[in-house]
Amino acid sequence: MENLTIRNSSRHEISAVRSSRLIHTLVPRGHKGNTYELSEVYFIGILDFALDSAASDQYYYDVVLYDREHKVQFYNKLGYKLLSLPNFRKEESEIKTFMDMWLYVFKHMSQLREIPKFLDKRVFGLIFDIGEVSNLKVEDMKAYEWSLKDKRDAESIRLTAVRQGLQEGLHKGRLEERTKAKAEKLKSALNLKKRGLPIKDIAEDLGLTVEEIEKLK
Structure with missing residues (x-):
């Protein structure tokens, strides 16, 4: 270099x-x-x-x-x-x-x-x-500088929107993943409950509450 x-x-x-x-x-x-x-x-x-x-x-x-x-x-x-x-x-x-x-x-x-x-x-x-x-000229230079400022401001707003959109997308994706995982746990808990396993054991194994399992039908 x-x-x-x-x-x-x-x-x-x-x-x-x-x-x-x-x-x-x-x-x-x-x-x-x-x-x-x-x-x-x-x-x-x-x-x-x-x-x-x-x-x-x-x-x-x-x-x-x-x-x-x-x-x-x-x-x-x-x-x-x-x-x-x-x-x-x-x-x-x-x-x-x-x-x-x-x-x-x-x-x-x-x-x-x-x-x-x-x-x-x-x-x-x-x-x-x-x-x-x-x-x-002085007045033209000021107009030019203002146009550059407007361009930079618009680009900054665009990039902020992109970042916010990415963050919102990630947040939504995480919520969807957690919801899907919870639904899978509840489904497994219902199957185990139907097989006659103790509710307390099911709750401990799957990380659910006893109340959540009791409501499953």
């Missing part, structure tokens, strides 16, 4: 401190020792500047902790994924992968008024829906 920290970052915000804090939250509470397994943690930085002027075409950096002395990866459960938006210059006709689509959206979000045809609406539709909502 990957835990993602997404930041729209400046140079000073790309910090191992943020990552270490996230790792700290993964440690189970009350756990002692160092035998627990931690999930991978990736810090994703969406940058509005170029990291290296010499690498003007590089827009994706996959960074790991590296032990310089031994020349090996130091820790394989912490990584930094950095996206340098100014270096991403692909046009619509060049967009092929999902990563290209995300980078294009991140870079051009403020200028886009509708979903470009090359984007998968099933994946990116929600982003544009959120953008449309955030641009609503």
Whole structure:
């Protein structure tokens, strides 16, 4: 499982401190020792500047902790994924992968008024829906929020009715089972009574009262 920290970052915000804090939250509470397994943690930085002027075409950096002395990866459960938006210059006709689509959206979000045809609406539709909502006028935003509240209230009422219906159904089912079991006991008691067994013994064996058995005919 990957835990993602997404930041729209400046140079000073790309910090191992943020990552270490996230790792700290993964440690189970009350756990002692160092035998627990931690999930991978990736810090994703969406940058509005170029990291290296010499690498003007590089827009994706996959960074790991590296032990310089031994020349090996130091820790394989912490990584930094950095996206340098100014270096991403692909046009619509060049967009092929999902990563290209995300980078294009991140870079051009403020200028886009509708979903470009090359984007998968099933994946990116929600982003544009959120953008449309955030641009609503105050009165329209209030109407939208009220409509969401009405929808949530209606769903809550429906779920409550379903739960109550299930509870009533279970209660009715239990009553029917008890009634059926009682009828079976009375039937057995009547048969035993006709065979001449003592009423007191029948009552004790079947969990009935003497009065109930005496009334049987």
